[in-house]
Amino acid sequence: MGLNNDKATRHLSSLEKEYENYLEYPLNLNITRGIPSEEQLQLSQEMLGMLNDPEDFLSKNKMDIRNYGELTGIIEAKELFSAILGSESRETIIGGNSSLSLMYFVLTTKLFMGSVPWKTKSPIKFLCPSPGYDRHFSMTEKLGIEMIPIEMDENGPNMDQVERLVLQDQTIKGIWCVPNYSNPTGIIYSDEVVNRLAKMKTSATDFIIMWDNAYAVHHLTQENKVAKNILTACKEAGNSERPWMFCSTSKITFPGAGVSAVAASEKNITMLANELSYQTIGHDKLNQMRHVKFLKNTNQLKKHMEKHALILKPKFDLIQKKLNERFNESNLLTWTNPKGGYFVHLTTMDGCATEIVESLDRIGVKVTKAGATYPSGNNPRDNSIRLAPTSVELADLEQAMDVIGLCIEMISLREGNKK
Incomplete structure (x- = not known):
């Protein structure tokens, strides 16, 4: 996808300026590992006694x-x-x-x-x-x-x-x-x-x-x-x-x-x-x-896991909302919409994932290393990013998704401009 018109060029320029602001005032958000939140851990506190x-x-x-x-x-x-x-x-x-x-x-x-x-x-x-x-x-x-x-x-x-x-x-x-x-x-x-x-x-x-x-x-x-x-x-x-x-x-x-x-x-x-x-x-x-x-028993276990779901589902729903708002009409990204588990997987344009993750790291948003979900960390297409939203607060996740969307769009447009 080449940037062959003024509108596209201006859009990329605005993304880069927004990114520069984050470089000056970086965030401190970490969604690298799929671990339970403190709120989830508290659900089992009773067990200890x-x-x-x-x-x-x-x-x-x-x-x-x-x-x-x-x-x-x-x-x-x-x-x-x-x-x-x-x-x-x-x-x-x-x-x-x-x-x-x-x-x-x-x-x-x-x-x-x-x-x-x-x-x-x-x-x-x-x-x-x-x-x-x-x-x-x-x-x-x-x-x-x-x-x-x-x-x-x-x-x-x-x-x-x-x-x-x-x-x-x-x-x-x-x-x-x-x-x-x-x-x-x-x-x-x-x-x-x-x-x-x-x-x-x-x-x-x-x-x-x-x-x-x-x-x-x-x-x-x-x-x-x-x-x-x-x-x-x-x-x-x-x-x-x-x-x-x-x-x-x-x-x-x-x-x-x-x-x-x-x-x-x-x-x-x-x-x-x-x-x-x-x-x-x-x-x-x-x-x-x-x-x-x-x-x-399994019935009680089901009730317990429903409590987990009440905590987690808003986070997964937020990711879907943010990605749809930014990329629903775009060919820059596809993503999963899981009905359970701990992750959302993003498939970027080929050759973009590593640079997207590195650009996020520079402004204080850490996600799982690109390619980590492939043997020896080697993804030949360099198009895979894993999001692990479970441990962060909803407000922090919303901020992270805005920045993730920014970096995906900016790096993808740059890559498209090269082709």
């Missing part, structure tokens, strides 16, 4: 949870988290406050332990639907696993691409998936995608699906749509050992003091529990019981 009576320290099997034991988690926690994940209690292990640590544990177990470790068959490769979760990719890179980007659309990963790759290369050992309100695009995997992941033929007989269900209950509307259960689909397809499902309460209660869980086939869980037994005698059972007493 829930263990008071002697009976509170006894599990269903009359075990004192203040003592050693229950390697895979207390019965009550396994029942609650298996209901969230769609597994059986015997197929579930309860971990500490981070589901990422469970993912790392599964990968290192597959890499170095078991009867035939992956590392005896190196090099190892993983499919990485992109844009995706940056911490998945940094973990994979840290472990020396080669990452293969996979295109994403409104239904999930491009399954034609996935099926072709896994059929022809036995060193491809797995795929990362965020099936519900995917980070950062907010899409929900379609039933077709889930079924194809479950049924597809793979050259590697030990191929796995890392199913990070981080936003399984994080709805912003009453639709409450979720992806089909991958464990059930894999069982029906005769590939029961393929999926590993993860979740946590990091964005339900307290990120710093939550509970995580992993679910898989009984065989996989038995293998993982055996490896876990060399590391610990059990995770924090008091915290597990606090969460059980506070969240109780």
